[in-house]
Amino acid sequence: MFPLKNIREHVTKQLETDIKVFYKFIDSSGVIRIEESESNTKRTKQDQDLVLVRLNNIPHKEVWVYENEFYQNKNTNSTLNEQKGAFSSAGSKVEKTVLWHHQNKLYLFLVEMKRTMTYDNFVKIKEKIENSLSTLSIFIAAHDTLPSFLASEIVPVALFCFNEENFDNGYSDRSEPRKLLKTKYVEGDQTQFLMKVEPLTLNRLMIPVLLFANPNTPITNSFEIDFQNILGRVNQLI
Numbered sequence: 001m002f003p004l005k006n007i008r009e010h011v012t013k014q015l016e017t018d019i020k021v022f023y024k025f026i027d028s029s030g031v032i033r034i035e036e037s038e039s040n041t042k043r044t045k046q047d048q049d050l051v052l053v054r055l056n057n058i059p060h061k062e063v064w065v066y067e068n069e070f071y072q073n074k075n076t077n078s079t080l081n082e083q084k085g086a087f088s089s090a091g092s093k094v095e096k097t098v099l100w101h102h103q104n105k106l107y108l109f110l111v112e113m114k115r116t117m118t119y120d121n122f123v124k125i126k127e128k129i130e131n132s133l134s135t136l137s138i139f140i141a142a143h144d145t146l147p148s149f150l151a152s153e154i155v156p157v158a159l160f161c162f163n164e165e166n167f168d169n170g171y172s173d174r175s176e177p178r179k180l181l182k183t184k185y186v187e188g189d190q191t192q193f194l195m196k197v198e199p200l201t202l203n204r205l206m207i208p209v210l211l212f213a214n215p216n217t218p219i220t221n222s223f224e225i226d227f228q229n230i231l232g233r234v235n236q237l238i
Contacts, residue, residue, distance in 0.1 A: 012144035022139050025063040025098070030227075032058050032065065034096045034111045034161075050113045050163045050214065052222035055098065059227070062101040064146075066139065068093035068132055093132040094125070094158075101149055108136065108156040109230065117162040117211070126195065129158050129207075133199035154202075157234055158195065158209040163219050165211075192233050208237040 002010075016023040025032065036051040094112040101107075110132055112125050133156055140146045140154075194206045210233050214223045 008142060008144050011142050015139070015143070021067045022143070023065055025058065025065050027058075028060070030058045030060065031056055032096075032098055034113065036095065036113055048163055048219055049115050049221050050161065050223075053111065053113055053161045053212075054222070054224045055109075055111075055227055055230075056224055057227045058098070059100060059102070064099040066097040066099065066136055068096055068135075092128060093135065094128045097132060097136060099146075101146075101152065104149075104152045105155045106140075106146065106149060106152050107234075108133070108154060109159055110156060111159045111161065114160070114162045116164040116166055117160060117213075118166050122160075125158075125160060126197065129156070129195075130197050130199045133197065133205075134201045137199065137201040155234075155238065156197070156205060156207045157230070158207060159212060159225070159230065160209065161212045161214075161223075161225070163214045163221075165213060192237060194237055208234050210234070 015021055032055045034053045034055065036049070094110045096111050098109040098111070099106060100109070110129055112128060114121050114125070137154075191211045193209055195209045196204065196206055198204045210230065212223075212225055214220065216223055
């Protein structure tokens with residue numbers, strides 16, 4: 001038996017220190033690496049693939065990381081390896097989520113990477129965002145620290161990172177993809193907009209979406225994003 005009164009404290013400790021699926025970010029470099037899941041990099045590894053995005057200048061206080069792709073992590077603890085299914089996403093969630101509490105807002109930066117951003121990929125990523133938010137909201141509710149921010153509000157922000165954009169191909173709907181994308185999912189311009197999502201555990205939300213294309217010429221399999229750039233663009237939308 002396990003005493004219910006201690007469960008929140010115990011779960012938080014397990015998530016942060018032992019399992020390392022939801023933990024506080026403590027790194028003087030201020031850099032968070034988002035890497036493509038192992039299964040995808042094994043399937044194909046070409047120069048044009050996007051396998052790494054670095055978020056630079058991350059604040060040093062009130063930042064947590066949620067490892068959506070935990071099931072891909074290698075661990076020397078046999079029990080953790082045997083029970084990875086408890087946190088398995090099987091590709092149904094975004095790569096990683098960075099949480100930041102600032103001025104009564106708990107920002108959830110949900111990061112997804114694709115080699116090519118197409119209409120069909122966009123629809124799949126929207127589903128990953130909803131799945132990730134549904135799961136993450138449960139982790140937040142069970143956490144020992146985060147629920148104490150009672151005066152705060154959750155602000156999800158989706159970051160779509162890609163090497164190429166091709167909204168005119170790779171879609172299954174007969175309608176013109178850009179028009180359908182604008183009318184069905186988003187309000188705004190082509191690089192940043194508001195998108196409607198309906199995660200099971202939260203209310204219907206309009207969340208900021210920021211598109212980040214690889215700025216390197218020629219295209220490489222990694223690039224960097226400055227955290228201040230993200231904040232500046234988010235502030236234009238909310």
